[in-house]
Amino acid sequence: MRITALAGGIGGSRFLRGLLRAIPDAEVTVVGNTADDITLHGLHVSPDLDTVMYTLGDGVEESQGWGRRGDTSAVADELAAYGAEPRWFTLGDRDIATHLLRTRMLTAGYPLSAVTEALCDRWRPGVRLLPMTDDRVETHVVVAGDGDGQERAIHFQEWWVRLHAKVPARRIVLVGIEQAKPAPGVLDAVAAADVIVLPPSNPVVSIGPILSVPGVRDAVTVAGAPVVGLSPIIGGAPVRGMADAALTAIGVPTSAAGVAELFADLLDGWLVDSTDADAVPAVEAAGIRCRAAPLLMTDVDAAAAMARAALDLAEEVRAR
Template identity: 40%
Template sequence: MTPRITLLAGGVGGAKLAEGLAAIYPPERLSIIGNVADDQEFHGLWVSPDIDTLTYSLANLIDRKQGWGLTGESHRVLAGLERLGCETWMSLGDQDMATHIFRTQLRHQGIRPSAIAQKIAESLGVTINLLLPTDDPLQTRVRTEQGWLAFQEYFVRERCLPEVQEVRFEGATEARATPEALAAIKTADIVLIAPSNPVVSIAPILAVPGIRRALETTRAVRVAVSPLIGGRTVKGPADRMLSAMGYPCSNLGVAASYTGLLDGLVIDQDDGADRAELEAKDLRVMTMATLMTRAEEKARVAEETIAFADTFRREREEVEA
């Protein structure tokens, strides 16, 4: 039987692997748990950047040039807000605004955020099981020399320029994991961690009480795809954030950030020198070209990663037989 796969993913990097999986895998056997700690209110509307990036990518409506937002956008509402003196550093297109209006209306009606995310995905033709780790408030905060910033303030307004001194996840202690996310991990045959930022895309998911424990105890094979190529990220501050959090800025740092949660790690072919040290830590390692720009590259990385994980799964089944 086709194995059940659950993917933990942030936004842009996570969406690439999600698209690759969607291209080759039956949607009914695939679940994606997305990051909600980047969520923030703008102009009275609740914006969920990573979940929307996943949704728009899977619907093939994403603006490919910038990697987020909808293709063919206009920004007339934002221009009007700017004329009225509003801060408009968070670029929200007109079609994108419609998503946020709809989400906010349903939230005000008391509908679960998980159900709202599923409704938006379905309305755009996405049939994959897109899940939230929690329905409760959870927000990433970044401490810099300017003080504490919401993640979008640091990432978009400040363009990741301030040095990161500390990261925390407000609301994590009180948050409750959604039963759907816990079930997706428990019943999976393979759990994948996307090449998303380990510090601010995946760690917030793991910070939700019950999620880390579910990953520690699942019988699924657990494999992460490193976001680093040549020891650096293609886009975004993951490499600098690893260093700021005290991890080596390398695949060893990526592995350390997932201590106790991995059976294997996929690294780029340019980082093959890390392999021996990673294997010394009882990790299975596969090297390949992990850059995902074109659709065929996304599908290839997904296919090779599944094959890598499925090898462990079959070995485990043989030992237990």
Template identity: 50%
Template sequence: MASSPRVVVLAGGVGGAKFTLGVRAALARMGAPEATVIVNTGDDLWLSGVRLQPDIDSVLYALAGQNDTERGWGRAGDTERVNAELQAWGAGWPWFTLGDLDLGTHLARTGWLRDGMSVTQVVHRLSQRWPLGVRMLPMTDSEVDTHVVTAEGRMHFQEWWTRHRATITPLAFENPGIDQAQPAPGVREAIADADIVLVAPSNPVVSIGPILAVPGVREALRGARRVVGVAGVIGGKVVRGMADVCLTAIGVETRSDAVAAHYGARSAGGLLDAWVMAEEDAGLAPAVAARGIHPVIAPLWMSDADTSEAVARATLDAGTMMRGSFS
């Protein structure tokens, strides 16, 4: 049997970008085809007349080796001269920094969108600048920005996340218009053709959640050959960001087994066949198994390229162990 799987990754944010780097390295070592990465576009926004796609850019810059690893966002070596001028004019958000190089990406994207390109076409064009080693797809071509409902009113997710640092209690997360959205061209086909779909250790609520909310995506995943998720919670704490606040808002405890239960077992109408959990959470494996999800224990800290690849390899192995070699 062949041992070169066709892989799809659902991803968003810095955790998704790190995991995707690991998947790329693991597949290259196996001699496997390039992965397709379906990226969240729920945190996109318009600002100062340009279209920003933070998760798309996080994955793009990471794969291109252009990301700022110290800040965790934006381009390496960027400057903020234009941002300072915008703020001097009272334009944009003073608490949301646009780097000069990053702004170049946003201007290019906005120009292409206004010329009539779809989001999928723009992402493809952006992907041509650097050898990424994966195929990137947006989850949808529709604008379905994430809004946060709070007792103080509704605000864009980026305002809640960046300005308020998730300190205002969220009551709900919404993506207006998502009920009428469709998966981007190629999304359903990529899932159908994949030997294994990997759910990255991204924020389950605002990174993976919007992807799953696009009509047709869950149905495509239920028909996938196998789906393996990776926990972004280790020892009862989120690895990065404020995902615990998001989980609490939807009634999910910040525990690896609780997040697995949130996604659910495919055998019970959910998403997962297997769930890769941290060694620190090995004691929760029986609870995951009781849900009908196969638990796999592995080191999950992605501190560098080698550990990211090891996490990806463990996730790929989880799919192999369940149903034998890839065909």
């Protein structure tokens, strides 16, 4: 079975790990979000791609869901001793090796997709991992200025990591998105899929940018395969992260039904958590088959059960 998933970082990775546990022989292509990418200390960091790679390659620091297992911070401590900015994003030592390789290959002229493939040669994540685009796209968040009344746009990571998404986002801007082209293989993977999955990733800043790459949303919409998604919102709050702040910025209610509506044009099926079963009728009224199931990824088995539920829903849609 060919499954194509559009995935962000932690939530997407944990779901994908469950998917591989549930369907070991599935042929999975992951289209990863790269709009969170950021240049730090001259290094090209791709947080979401790395989280997928480390998680599926059994190298992730489980306690935080990102970064390398057991990583140290000798480089970061030394950069701090130099007074190097920014200080609000700490890169682990092992993680830096990944960024050094990526940056070196990008500087040498390789596209990010080729770099990602080379890095995956080591990690063998069990999926084909594609960046959404080889072009540079950056999510910027427009916030109120400091006292002077002027708005300013900051990199998503600064808003997320430094400001903990506590400063209200007035708008979210995907810098470079109009010029971006889907990376090689992305449209083919969407067109050839038996099932297209939207894991419980951040709908605004993870799945949103992927679908915003010109051509991707259309490809998903016209694809023959069922498109099923899993709500990242449970009981009116994000399972993790600060997805509510991002949803508020684009005027979408923080609810399982609200996110379904955001993707209404392309969703065939939507899974909500058991506690949100009351949202099912509203989602179905929008023409999306909706089922309730436990959506807390407490462990890999729980994630595998979610994957099975999503694929069952896809079958149900297909048989309709």
